[in-house]
Amino acid sequence: MANVVGTPLKRKEDPRLLTGNGRFSDDIQLPGMLHAAILRSPHAHAHIKKINAEAALKLPQVVAVYTGKDLEGKIGPIPSSWLVPDCNLKEAPQYPLAIDRVRYVGDGVALVIAEDRYAVRDALDLIDVEYEALPAAVRQKEAMQEGAPLVHDDIEHNIALHWKAGEIADEVLESAEVVVRESFYVQRVFPSPIETRAAIGEYNPGSGELTLWCTSQNPHIHRMVLSGVLGISEAKLRVIAPDMGGGFGGKIGVYPDEALIGYAARDLGRPVKWIEQRSEHFTASNAGRDEVIDVELYGQRDGALTAIRVKNTANLGAYLSTMGPGVATIDFGLMITGAYDIPHASCETFGVYTNTTPTDAYRGAGKPEATYQIERIIDLYAREIGMDPVELRRKNFAPKEAFPYTNAQGLIYDSGDYEKPLQKALEIVNYEQLRQEQEEMRKQGKLIGVGISTYVELCGFGPSKVAGAIGFQGGVWENSTVRVHPSGKVTVYSGTSPHGQGHATTFGQIVADKLGIPMDDIELVFSDTRAISMSWGTYGSRSTPVGGAAVAIAADRVVEKAKKIAAHELEAAADDIIFESGIFQVKGVPGQQRTFQEIAKAANMAWNLPEGMEPSLEAQSFFDPENFVYPFGTHIVVVEVDKETGEIQMKRYVCVDDVGRVINPLTAEGQVHGGIAQGVGQALWEGAVYSSEGQLLSGTLMDYTLPKARFFPPIESSFTETPSPVNPLGAKGVGETGTTASIPAVMNAVMDALKPYGVKDIDMPLTPEKVWRVIQEGEGN
Amino acid sequence: MAIENRKVTVTVNGQERSAEVEPRKLLVHYLRDDLGLTGTHIGCDTSQCGACTIMVNGAAVKSCTMLAVQADKSELTTVEGLGTIDHLHPMQQSFWEEHGLQCGYCTPGVMMAMIGLLQENPNPSEEEIREGMEGVICRCTGYQFIVSAVQKAAKIMAEAAAKDGEAVAASQLVGEGTHRG
Ligand code: FES
Ligand code: FES
Numbered sequence: 001m002a003n004v005v006g007t008p009l010k011r012k013e014d015p016r017l018l019t020g021n022g023r024f025s026d027d028i029q030l031p032g033m034l035h036a037a038i039l040r041s042p043h044a045h046a047h048i049k050k051i052n053a054e055a056a057l058k059l060p061q062v063v064a065v066y067t068g069k070d071l072e073g074k075i076g077p078i079p080s081s082w083l084v085p086d087c088n089l090k091e092a093p094q095y096p097l098a099i100d101r102v103r104y105v106g107d108g109v110a111l112v113i114a115e116d117r118y119a120v121r122d123a124l125d126l127i128d129v130e131y132e133a134l135p136a137a138v139r140q141k142e143a144m145q146e147g148a149p150l151v152h153d154d155i156e157h158n159i160a161l162h163w164k165a166g167e168i169a170d171e172v173l174e175s176a177e178v179v180v181r182e183s184f185y186v187q188r189v190f191p192s193p194i195e196t197r198a199a200i201g202e203y204n205p206g207s208g209e210l211t212l213w214c215t216s217q218n219p220h221i222h223r224m225v226l227s228g229v230l231g232i233s234e235a236k237l238r239v240i241a242p243d244m245g246g247g248f249g250g251k252i253g254v255y256p257d258e259a260l261i262g263y264a265a266r267d268l269g270r271p272v273k274w275i276e277q278r279s280e281h282f283t284a285s286n287a288g289r290d291e292v293i294d295v296e297l298y299g300q301r302d303g304a305l306t307a308i309r310v311k312n313t314a315n316l317g318a319y320l321s322t323m324g325p326g327v328a329t330i331d332f333g334l335m336i337t338g339a340y341d342i343p344h345a346s347c348e349t350f351g352v353y354t355n356t357t358p359t360d361a362y363r364g365a366g367k368p369e370a371t372y373q374i375e376r377i378i379d380l381y382a383r384e385i386g387m388d389p390v391e392l393r394r395k396n397f398a399p400k401e402a403f404p405y406t407n408a409q410g411l412i413y414d415s416g417d418y419e420k421p422l423q424k425a426l427e428i429v430n431y432e433q434l435r436q437e438q439e440e441m442r443k444q445g446k447l448i449g450v451g452i453s454t455y456v457e458l459c460g461f462g463p464s465k466v467a468g469a470i471g472f473q474g475g476v477w478e479n480s481t482v483r484v485h486p487s488g489k490v491t492v493y494s495g496t497s498p499h500g501q502g503h504a505t506t507f508g509q510i511v512a513d514k515l516g517i518p519m520d521d522i523e524l525v526f527s528d529t530r531a532i533s534m535s536w537g538t539y540g541s542r543s544t545p546v547g548g549a550a551v552a553i554a555a556d557r558v559v560e561k562a563k564k565i566a567a568h569e570l571e572a573a574a575d576d577i578i579f580e581s582g583i584f585q586v587k588g589v590p591g592q593q594r595t596f597q598e599i600a601k602a603a604n605m606a607w608n609l610p611e612g613m614e615p616s617l618e619a620q621s622f623f624d625p626e627n628f629v630y631p632f633g634t635h636i637v638v639v640e641v642d643k644e645t646g647e648i649q650m651k652r653y654v655c656v657d658d659v660g661r662v663i664n665p666l667t668a669e670g671q672v673h674g675g676i677a678q679g680v681g682q683a684l685w686e687g688a689v690y691s692s693e694g695q696l697l698s699g700t701l702m703d704y705t706l707p708k709a710r711f712f713p714p715i716e717s718s719f720t721e722t723p724s725p726v727n728p729l730g731a732k733g734v735g736e737t738g739t740t741a742s743i744p745a746v747m748n749a750v751m752d753a754l755k756p757y758g759v760k761d762i763d764m765p766l767t768p769e770k771v772w773r774v775i776q777e778g779e780g781n
Numbered sequence: 782m783a784i785e786n787r788k789v790t791v792t793v794n795g796q797e798r799s800a801e802v803e804p805r806k807l808l809v810h811y812l813r814d815d816l817g818l819t820g821t822h823i824g825c826d827t828s829q830c831g832a833c834t835i836m837v838n839g840a841a842v843k844s845c846t847m848l849a850v851q852a853d854k855s856e857l858t859t860v861e862g863l864g865t866i867d868h869l870h871p872m873q874q875s876f877w878e879e880h881g882l883q884c885g886y887c888t889p890g891v892m893m894a895m896i897g898l899l900q901e902n903p904n905p906s907e908e909e910i911r912e913g914m915e916g917v918i919c920r921c922t923g924y925q926f927i928v929s930a931v932q933k934a935a936k937i938m939a940e941a942a943a944k945d946g947e948a949v950a951a952s953q954l955v956g957e958g959t960h961r962g
Contacts, residue, residue: 010877017885018873020820020860024886027819117810118803194824194832194920195886245822245886246920278825500884500921666880673923674883701829701918709914709924714907738923 004509004519008666011505012519022243025198025215030271033200034063036261037120037274039110039127040284041102044136044355044694045149048100048129051110056126061119064268065127066111066260068097075263076229078256080320081221081473084329087163089471092152092353094319096229096256096263102131103151103318104356105696106283111260113272136355136694140315141292143354151318151353158353160316163329166346166409168307176298176306180381185763186369186743188290188315188688189681191362192706193499195245196276197285199258201265210266211238214258216527217247217497218537221322221474223529225254230262237262241527244499248678249361251499252539253286253322282699287688288362290315291328291369297377298344303387303395307344308408310336310373316351317358323539324360325351330470331366331458334409338374339418339456339632340396345408355694361539363678364736367457368743375453375744379751380760389748390431393454394419404627404725411458413630414732420720421656422454425634428654428716434638442756447641448651451749455741456632459541459733462625462726476542477624479533480550482511482558484617486604488597489521492554495535496547497527501735502667503543507551509663510729514555516582516596533620541631541733544663549727550623556728557619562599565617568610569594569602629724629732633657635676635745641753646772648684648750654716655741660724660732668734672717675738681707682739683746687765705765754778789849793818794862802849809833811849812859820860820889824918831917834890834897835859841897843890843916860889863896871937872896872930881930883921891917895931903939907932 016022053065077093097108110127114120137143137151143158151158173179199214210232216222219239227234244251257274265272276284292313299305314328333347364371378396382389397418398405405413434450441448461467464475481493492511496503504524512519525531538547559579566584567574576587584599586592594602599617602608606615638652655672662668685705689697698704723730743764750766751759757778762770789811790799800815812818812835821844824830833845836858864870869877872892882888891914898905898913905913910931911924919927 011880014877014882014885015866015869017882017888018860018869018876018892019864019866020818020889021866022820022885024819024822026813026823029814029817117814118805192920193884193886194830194918195822195884196824243886244884245824246884248920278827278830502883670880670883670922670926673925674921675923677923678920700827701825702827706829706918706920708911708918709928710908710911712911712924714928715923715925 003513005513005663009505009509009519009664011502011667012508013502013504024195024243024245025200025213026275028200028213028242030202033271033273034113034115034268035117035120036264036272037112037124038108038257039112039124040280041098041105041107041109043102043131043133044105044138045134046102046131047134048098048102048109049132050130052128053110056112056123059119059123059126061115062112062123063115064113064264066097066264068095068099071097072099075259078229078254078259079225080325081225081322082324082326083471083473084161084163084325085471087161087329089161089325090155091320092155094256096259105694106357107318108256111264113264113268138354138356138690138692138694140313140352140354143352144350151355155353159350160320160353161325161329161351163333163349164347165333168309168344168346172307172344173298177300178381178384180297180377180384182295182377182380182761184293184295184373184376184761186289186291186293186372187764188287188359189362189686190282190287190688190704191248191250193246193248193250196278196281197251197255197257198275199261200271200273201261202271203266203269205269209236209238210262211240212258212262213240213242215244215251216241217251217499217539219497219527219529220495220535221537222254222258226259226262229259239529241497247499248363249288249365249539250285253360257284279700282704283357283696286321286358286360288359289369290359293369293373295373295377297381299381301385303385303392305340305342305396308336308342310347312347312349314349314351315354315356315359317354317356319358321358321360323365324358326470326472327361327366332370334411335367335370335458336374337407337409338371339398339454341398342396342408356690363675363739364457365540367736368679368740371453371455371457371740372744375455376747379748389452390426412627413456414627414724414726415722416456416630416632417722418454418632421632421658422634424718424720425636425654425656429636429638429652447643447753449639449641449749449751449753451637451745451747451752453635453741453745453748456630457736457740458628458630459736460545460625460629461540461542462546462628464624474536476536476546477622478547478550479535479620479622480547480554481618481620482554484558484600484603486601488517488600490515490517491523491525492551493525493532494547494551495532495537496543497538498543499538501538501543501671506544506663506667507548510548510552511555514552514559516580541735544729544731545629545724545727545733546623546625548663548731549625549729550621552728553621553623554619557621558617561619562596562603562617564610564613565599565603566594569608625726627726629660629726631657631659631732631734631737633737633741635741637745637749639749639753641750641771643775646768646775648766648771650713652716653713656718656720657737658720658722659734659737661721661730662719663731665719668719669717671734672738673715675736676715676742677707677712679739679742680746683743683764683766685765787850789853791852791855791857793857794859804848804850806849807845808847808849808852809844812844818859818861822886822889824887829918830887831894832887832890834893834917836893841894860892863892872934875930875933875937879926879930879933881922881927887917887919891919891927899935899938904935
């Protein structure tokens with residue numbers, strides 16, 4: 001059988017999804033099911049004086065209304081899962097419903113349960129809440145100032161954490177010939193999966209078991225956290241993530257809402273369903289980014305970079321989200337040197353409470369921000385010394401020979417060859433010629449820009465002892481069980497929790513090659529805490545390098561045992577058995593063989609196994625990677641800016657990514673495309689807008705632009721392959737590269753187009769109005 | 782709320798179905814909750830995303846923008862009526878082959894919208910396909926492989942039409958799958 005790893009197989013999961021046979025949260029209907037809705041605060045900051053639910057409770061279909069006071073002592077606060085050490089972290093308790101004070105627009109105030117999804121919304125309108133509005137702290141730098149309103153009374157200056165990594169000696173800074181400074185704002189954006197969040201609870205009073213279907217990228221983390229919050233044994237709490245319409249980080253978090261639904265289902269003894277509304281999603285689901293990044297890049301006139309000093313002031317929102325504290329610290333601060341061998345680096349991060357929705361990991365989580373600042377500042381540095389941005393990058397790349405390469409912040413990059421994708425991308429765009437054309441177009445008064453980003457990102461976290469050292473309240477290993485049935489068909493269990501990535505296909509490919517069986521003989525099971533051993537889910541581009549690796553190892557173990565059985569049956573030594581394409585063969589003795597299916601049967605029947613061998617053919621693996629993986633690559637964007645309107649048109653988008661060994665080029669490319677769309681979205685169109693009172697002005701899909709098809713040129717995507725040494729697949733992560741790389745690539749392109757006006761930075765998103773103003777001002781000068 | 786429920790009868794995927802609903806009930810909820818046709822999804826509350834797109838009397842319509850009562854006596858096609866696992870509609874087949882979906886949540890609506898597009902323009906250019914997707918949002922794919930899928934579907938459907946020696950009538954573009962409720 002031909003090997004399938006590395007081939008662009010069509011996805012196993014698609015026929016189901018294409019025919020309306022998916023089973024998403026809202027598709028689940030249970031007998032006697034009730035519907036829930038959550039009344040949310042219209043104020044950014046206010047005391048709750050009184051809640052009157054009488055009118056709502058009078059509606060015939062309304063079953064219950066719970067307030068924060070009703071639940072006091074019954075549901076615990078929702079803890080953060082990333083308690084970053086040595087940063088004076090102050091965690092304020094987040095109760096599932098606000099008790100006497102709301103701290104952001106969208107903060108839960110009451111939970112309403114009714115017989116019908118329309119009735120429950122009628123009831124919401126009838127709940128009367130008396131608020132006393134308080135001044136709000138909205139933007140992080142202002143929130144830190146003396147006299148700013150305090151989000152939590154006992155947390156001074158609203159500072160949730162103050163983290164530092166790296167130190168630079170004064171002499172290093174003083175000896176630099178050039179220093180380029182800039183302040184960047186990586187604005188708040190919304191993950192916006194097309195399926196919003198949801199939760200359905202069902203309680204069995206007989207067994208005391210609570211089943212919670214919820215939109216979770218990591219059902220076991222949900223189970224672990226919620227069992228504490230709800231006071232229920234993990235053995236009696238089953239969390240299932242049904243089919244999910246995307247996540248992008250927005251469904252990592254353990255949210256108050258899920259705890260509430262679990263509680264209500266148990267309290268009422270009836271199933272309860274909650275489906276988040278899209279407009280609700282904007283204030284009730286964790287947002288991403290929102291970091292003000294002040295950068296100083298030091299070096300010599302010849303382009304040798306010597307030091308980078310960064311300060312990140314991150315808006316964490318009103319409470320610490322599940323991963324929130326780690327994003328602007330660990331994820332960001334250790335990656336500030338990017339792909340460059342800059343010998344000295346330091347990062348200082350302030351995490352700030354504000355009266356806004358909490359922020360959490362969003363596609364890339366800290367790495368897009370880190371990449372943004374380094375890729376933007378290096379362009380400004382190139383401009384300052386009059387060097388081509390490609391040349392400056394090349395000059396400072398961590399050299400191929402240096403891998404595994406230790407960056408200035410102490411991270412060890414597993415493998416890399418940064419020149420390779422750069423060279424390939426330059427050839428694809430024909431860089432020299434492109435620059436000439438740009439010059440000519442400029443002479444004709446046309447604003448053409450070329451933007452480059454040569455990124456590296458960290459993903460596939462590991463090992464777990466490092467996770468512990470950086471305060472992550474979990475492990476980062478992954479598990480898989482490969483279970484071979486008597487017929488030789490196989491069920492594979494994996495702890496990752498896919499929601500669009502196509503793990504059933506990619507992991508199936510891994511197993512198909514290992515066991516020499518057809519893809520159709522392999523079924524994958526994910527996302528159910530009852531079926532799957534403890535695991536950590538899908539985020540941080542960990543699924544293939546960690547989860548896929550666990551699958552590969554378990555499959556290897558199956559083969560190992562099967563070989564012994566084959567040897568026994570064929571009366572040969574196990575070492576003399578060759579296993580290829582599903583056949584166990586005695587070395588040098590043609591015809592002396594067993595098929596995989598025959599061994600599967602033999603193992604399960606156990607009529608004739610080697611002495612002392614346990615029956616069955618099944619293996620489990622728990623894989624804890626020895627290091628992170630570091631995908632890298634080059635993205636090049638060509639834009640044209642319309643002088644009259646400020647509109648930006650992307651003419652070309654070229655990317656060459658190196659994500660290690662590619663399991664399925666088709667799905668890998670799909671991940672790259674989707675990632676790019678989200679990154680470009682951040683650069684050009686998406687952005688949360690809060691008023692100074694903390695009202696979200698971009699709180700519906702009419703006010704917040706999600707990218708449409710017509711916004712994009714065809715993406716010219718390809719790969720180079722530099723295997724990772726830290727897992728048996730040689731794979732790195734691919735889910736976040738596109739987002740990480742594209743934001744600065746697009747920004748650099750537009751800034752390059754606007755170079756004639758001397759502009760160095762514009763806050764994202766680059767709406768035509770902002771660009772037009774810059775052009776107008778420039779023309780005026 | 783004192784308003785009485787109405788009986789709404791539709792022919793959906795070739796079958797007559799009816800249910801008593803509140804006059805305010807959205808068509809998409811009627812399909813999903815009352816008729817159990819959960820292949821049509823809901824992605825927003827402001828008519829932007831197009832995840833709910835179905836065919837109403839042969840035209841692509843966002844089923845969250847219509848009340849169920851307005852659809853009374855209409856002919857509807859949802860994704861469940863497009864093709865079956867064994868016999869996918871060319872649009873489904875092309876989405877599969879070209880990797881036009883990731884999470885698959887937007888997909889039923891996007892396919893319906895694109896079938897609507899091909900009815901009006903059987904041979905759209907890449908740009909026309911992108912423009913034609915104005916009413917739908919996909920957060921996963923970056924759209925590129927959706928564009929390829931639509932191009933492929935257009936080609937297959939055009940070839941099938943040519944083979945028949947005549948243009949495929951708009952109404953034949955949908956509803957060739959086995960109908961089920
Ligand atoms: S649900 Fe109908 S357009 Fe979004
Ligand atoms: S495939 Fe996920 S939103 Fe389109």
